[in-house]
Amino acid sequence: MRKFKNDVFLIAGIFVVLLIGLIVYGFVTSKSGKQAVVYKDSEIMMTIDLDENNEYIIQGEISELIIIVSDGKIKVKESGCENQYCVLDGYISRENEVIVCLPNHIYIKIIGSE
């Protein structure tokens, strides 16, 4: 009878550990990978964590670009390009969304999170 009781405690303990594991795993993976990759031509310039609000200045082909990260979204705030399409595109935040500045050869792509 005592052995049975110990088995129940053991299995219940394993249940609890597994449940905690599932919760932690779910939490970690749900937060993972909300990033933007900034390319100049085909080379990665930097990878930006979208969970941290910040401002970045990068050097493009013809001008500097100011990039803003705010509340999980990213946009080009300023660029010296003539047409300003990259600025007009505004914020992006969904996986595979991109901002392109062709005159500056800059390509920003969201990866890893829906």
Added chain:
Amino acid sequence: MKKLLISLYFLLCIFLTSCSTALVVQSTAPIIVMDTFVSITFYNVDNYEEYYQGVKKIYNDVNRVCSDYESNYLNNSIYDLNVKRCIEADELLIDIIETALTICEETNGYYNPFVGRLTHLWKDAINMNQILDSKIIDEELTIINSTSISIENNKVSLIGEGNLDLGGIAKGYATELAKKYLDSNKVTSYILDAGNSNIVAGTKNGRNFIIGLTDPITRNTFAKLKGTNLTIGTSSIQYQRMQINDYYYHHLINPHSGMPENKYDSISVLCDNSIIADAYATAFFSMDLDDIKRIIEKQDIDVIILKNSEIIFQTLGDEYYA
């Protein structure tokens, strides 16, 4: 006791399955061709780097023969044809030209590979905030209408004063080849984005993709499409435009009038062929809605047409909308 052990077994299975089916996103560097960044993302694909290189080669090969800005090492690009008026073309270029001529006929000339010179003149004018002079437009239309092409074996000749421009089809053609290449290698879990105007979405590791369509004026998403194996071609006035007195002057020129039309703001074409999606989206932009309806009745294609931030015509079922 037995029940507890069974429960424990199932719980372990759920835990291990949830860990093992995690989606591995394999985002690759953009391929820069045809004034566009082409992007491909794979999901849980073994040897994805090899397939990325394969896709990259396809876009570079098509770009090599379709460029109207530079020659290539074989002197058989569209640039060479426009300068020399006669070249020995390879099979790839001949097939692209023949495809372009077929679509020109199918769309009653609303997609026209000879309109490129006029399109360039419009782009230059728009860059200088100017409207192209009507006399120049008339002269160019005369040239367009009197230009043709002859193909004998591998010898391609331009007849007349006009130039050939495959810009309206080259990207769609390369995207279709890339799709076929991935299909032939049984790669189905990917999304290929050729500058937003050409998108091919396979599956997201067996799940649906959700693709947003953007209003070119407000930049808001006006439709979210969901599904697998989607091929979408879009023409819009998002880029290369200027506005004078509520009229948008842009790069999508009506080959019959020589003018950029303002009938629509964005047209997306969905079908199973990226060449058709690309070229038809261009052609539809200058057509009246009734003419578009007549064409899509004969073909297995769907459209979503936007004007003033409203979908004015669409043929997709509710199941396509997220």
